[in-house]
Amino acid sequence: MFNAETLNDNMLVQKFIDGDQFALEELINRHKNRVFTYIVLIVKNHQLAEDIFQDTFIKVIRSLKTGKYTENGKFVSWVLRIAHNLIIDHFRKEKLLSTTSNDDTEMDLFNSQKYSDENIEDRLVYEQITEDVRKLIDLLPEDQRQVIIMRHYMGLSFKEISKQTDVSINTALGRMRYALINLRKIIEKNNLHLTKI
Known part of the structure; x- marks a missing residue:
């Protein structure tokens, strides 16, 4: 176990990549409010926001596990960009674009x-x-x-x-x-x- 407060996002990302699930939990807890608020303010639907929030972090996890994360020092911006793209995909599918x-x-x-x-x-x-x-x-x-x-x-x-x-x-x-x-x-x-x- 580690003291999460002493680790920045990049350190937590690396620990998760190395197999530490607690590091992922800390990353999500650290940024979940900002990410969810961002999504719900845009889609204006709580249930939809929850779905997109979940999809966002599923994609985050997959990208981290497959080595696609290269945004050193910009973790939360990267997560918000993933949420951006998922929201746009939703609007396109619903023909609301x-x-x-x-x-x-x-x-x-x-x-x-x-x-x-x-x-x-x-x-x-x-x-x-x-x-x-x-x-x-x-x-x-x-x-x-x-x-x-x-x-x-x-x-x-x-x-x-x-x-x-x-x-x-x-x-x-x-x-x-x-x-x-x-x-x-x-x-x-x-x-x-x-x-x-």
Whole structure:
């Protein structure tokens, strides 16, 4: 047995990888409130939040056991990112995903192809564009990626984003602006096309 208070997250991760189950329990206890609160504030459903919370840590455990964890010093950010992705997957499955925005710059980027239920080809093109944009988002710095996901994939207001990321609304807006600028730079640099010709 060990004194958990003397160990940081990285030490606990390593102890779990080495076979110490108590280390995993301590990691979960240390961060469960933050992770669950984060999820429930977004999905606004306690039962659903519990399901996603459980799935999050199942994925955490599998990733740790298979050596996929490489986020030294960023354990809780990594866990929240896993929760992010699971929430997005849920919204997609429930067809609640929305990328609408009142900002013309944002609309140009995220709605470059209109959905058409009557045209299968257009629908497939739209899905591919959505996936391409998501891959580009993954190239952004973590703070910019976080705000763009929370805004466009989770539908949060900038006030909600500022509360959940513990920054001012102006900072959240600034991160969004820089994220869009950087996305455009990536698109231009790689000569990518997000609109159907």
